[in-house]
Amino acid sequence: MKQNQGSKKKRKRTVFTITADNARNVYLVGDFNGWDIKKHPMKPDGNGTWSKTLLLEPGTYQYKFLVNDRWQLDPGNDLRCFNCFGTFNNIVNVAAD
Numbered sequence: 001m002k003q004n005q006g007s008k009k010k011r012k013r014t015v016f017t018i019t020a021d022n023a024r025n026v027y028l029v030g031d032f033n034g035w036d037i038k039k040h041p042m043k044p045d046g047n048g049t050w051s052k053t054l055l056l057e058p059g060t061y062q063y064k065f066l067v068n069d070r071w072q073l074d075p076g077n078d079l080r081c082f083n084c085f086g087t088f089n090n091i092v093n094v095a096a097d
Helices: none
Strands: 012-019 026-030 049-056 059-067 070-072 080-082 088-094
Touching: 012 059, 012 088, 026 049
Parallel strands: none
Antiparallel strands: 012 049, 026 059, 059 070, 059 088, 080 088
């Protein structure tokens, strides 16, 4: 049986970065990974910037960073929404082609 290629959503490379000079560990956490705090460790570049690249299907996602076990918003992204804990999450929109 042949798959219908038209119904498959193309995932897009999405890069997340944060500057955290003195961080020991940084994780990318969001609804794209079930808010699993250990699933997406970020890699340091040696100059204080941490990054993680994900392949995400088009859509809108909420996320935060966990820096040294403390939640932190993305200072480079002003798109935010209120969450159920009385704080905010960042929003990223992945556009379809």
